[in-house]
Amino acid sequence: MLEIMDTTLRDGEQTSGVSFSMQEKLSIVHLLLVDLGVNRIEIASARVSDGEFKTVKRITDWAKGAGYIDKIEILGFIDKGASLKWIKDVGCNTVNLLTKGSYKHVTEQLRKTPEQHLEDIKAEIYLAQEMGLNVNIYLEDWSNGILNSEEYVYFMVDNLKDLPIKRFMLPDTLGILNPHTTWRACRRMTKRYPGLHFDFHAHNDYDLAVANVMVAVEVGVHGVHVTMNGLGERAGNASLSSVIAVLHDHLNVETTIKEEKLNRVSRVVETYSGLIISANQPIVGENVFTQCAGIHADGDNKNNLYYNDLYPERFGRVREYALGKLSGKANIRKNIEALGIELDEADMTKVTNRVIELGDKKEVITQEDLPYIISDVLRSSEKDKQVKIIAFAFVLSKGVRASASVRIEVNGKEYEETAPGDGQYHAFSKALWKIYTKLDKPKPDLVNYSVIIPPGGRTDALVQTVISWKFNGKVFKTRGLDADQTEAAVKATEKMLNIIEDM
Incomplete structure (x- = not known):
């Protein structure tokens, strides 16, 4: 041997x-x-x-x-x-x-x-x-x-x-x-x-x-x-x-x-x-078991036409289907099935078109985002949200701590708090958790916070904030996209608040 x-x-x-x-x-x-x-x-x-x-x-x-x-x-x-x-x-x-x-x-x-x-x-x-x-x-x-x-x-x-x-x-x-x-x-x-x-x-x-x-x-x-x-x-x-x-x-x-x-x-x-593995590194890269093109997902539905011997389960991984401008209905359907959601053909077409639209803007779209995209497309997002961030304001001045005021709606009732912090998002989080403490609601741990800015130095580029959370022993990520880093983080946080409501 x-x-x-x-x-x-x-x-x-x-x-x-x-x-x-x-x-x-x-x-x-x-x-x-x-x-x-x-x-x-x-x-x-x-x-x-x-x-x-x-x-x-x-x-x-x-x-x-x-x-x-x-x-x-x-x-x-x-x-x-x-x-x-x-x-x-x-x-x-x-x-x-x-x-x-x-x-x-x-x-x-x-x-x-x-x-x-x-x-x-x-x-x-x-x-x-x-x-x-x-x-x-x-x-x-x-x-x-x-x-x-x-x-x-x-x-x-x-x-x-x-x-x-x-x-x-x-x-x-x-x-x-x-x-x-x-x-x-x-x-x-x-x-x-x-x-x-x-x-x-x-x-x-x-x-x-x-x-x-x-x-x-x-x-x-x-x-x-x-x-x-x-x-x-x-x-x-x-x-x-x-x-x-x-x-x-x-x-x-x-x-x-x-x-x-x-x-x-x-x-x-x-x-x-401390050296990050390239996303396309064979076997262990993040993307190597991810199908992007819709035709590939369609082929996988038809007797695994796009499989080779490197099936992900060999290496303790699972096959994923990326969402973006190359996605077709088969790709979308694979992800939706994984979430246990059923859509008819008309709604599937609407969701597919929305994913393609977002992909054209180079937004990273994940399976976790799909329920929100679906809700938005089917015009039920506001109705389905149990927690909504209604308003927020920041004060940032040289020589003094930042502060934030936050107003949220939980199951139709509004709450507002203000708190100082070591930066805008920290202040926002402290104000938010003051509300959750008063409501005696559990809160997750923030595991990681990263900001993704497209290359090229454009000041008008969209910023994606990705936050990892841990709640009830489960680690998951939420993402927010906006021209402002902190506002993108707020959007990611709102996604998290609605996810933990159902956990």
Whole structure:
């Protein structure tokens, strides 16, 4: 079975601006090994800092108790045993020893002959053996080496293959390979050394990392290196989720990865790293299981004509149907059915036309908005609202706190309050909740508040305010659209008030 080695916590943390805390690293380790089923993880580089030592020690202590210590690996260097001692002291059993895989790196960076470097490597391996450490070898810059100094690569492996090395790891350090060169390069290694275990480590500089991994597996490598969400320096590494989908579907290769856990783990790493996943990122992107065109939704109603093997349930997700200017009746109907609403053909046409009209204005339309669009179109929105924000006014002056006055109608009766706050919306919220306190009505928690402004710097652009709420254990979003940010937030809040009336 193919080995999957995740290096999110080592190579992935080399992403510019990414630094995981101790608790975040412990959480990621648990998610990767226990929840996801990754075979091995590379968690650090040796001798980085005292803080890193303490973090890695916490991880290895947990791994020993949980039975995962043999799945933990640390990058080490040719430094006369200093890295090996660090790795041994921290409680890890495996060193991934960084050596030079190209003639250019040996002669120009180390300024040594291949023979001198080989002797240094051997000394480090023998010392690791004495210390009871398992050894894997990274041949750094191997892709350049096998393309431009093939004999040097063979010289190194010929002289190391009989030493106590578990894995020879072949990195495309600078991301220079393509599927054709990957095939030739990896094939040379697996054909010349059929008895050795080879790992392939791809970088994504040309957006070919996943394709290169697929080809490397085709020609016989035994393990591949990945990161969650493709984290890594420069353009990143091969993304775990994409690699797994390709291996399972295109090569029918078995792995231990639990596909249904991929999206959840990806979202946790997204939160910890602070790097937002692109909406069109394969497998884990927000939009990848969303159909936009109405013809696609129609085809899904007719024996799933627009489905492929990447069905969302495999990855713990569900298929969605976007609402916008490309929406047809089939798209609208899919969303309305999900809400348990029934419309006749005439009303469906009216709603579809309204969604298209809003989509032309580039408004983001969600399933949660549909009941309000339907109410508006069918001229019953005012009647159906249990809570209406009748009026509001703000006072904002330099040097004093903002204040807001709010008048609302609840089930036909009006209430009004005024409150100060740290900004207009905060003051509005405080006034609103004063009314709800008097009415002894529960209120939700505000989880997140974001403002979306179309690019281009237009001062007359519409502003969308998106607010996440938590109420009765459920998290949901409401959106408001207006030329004014605060008024858009008020509209989103009114939507929320009516939603919680029915929860």
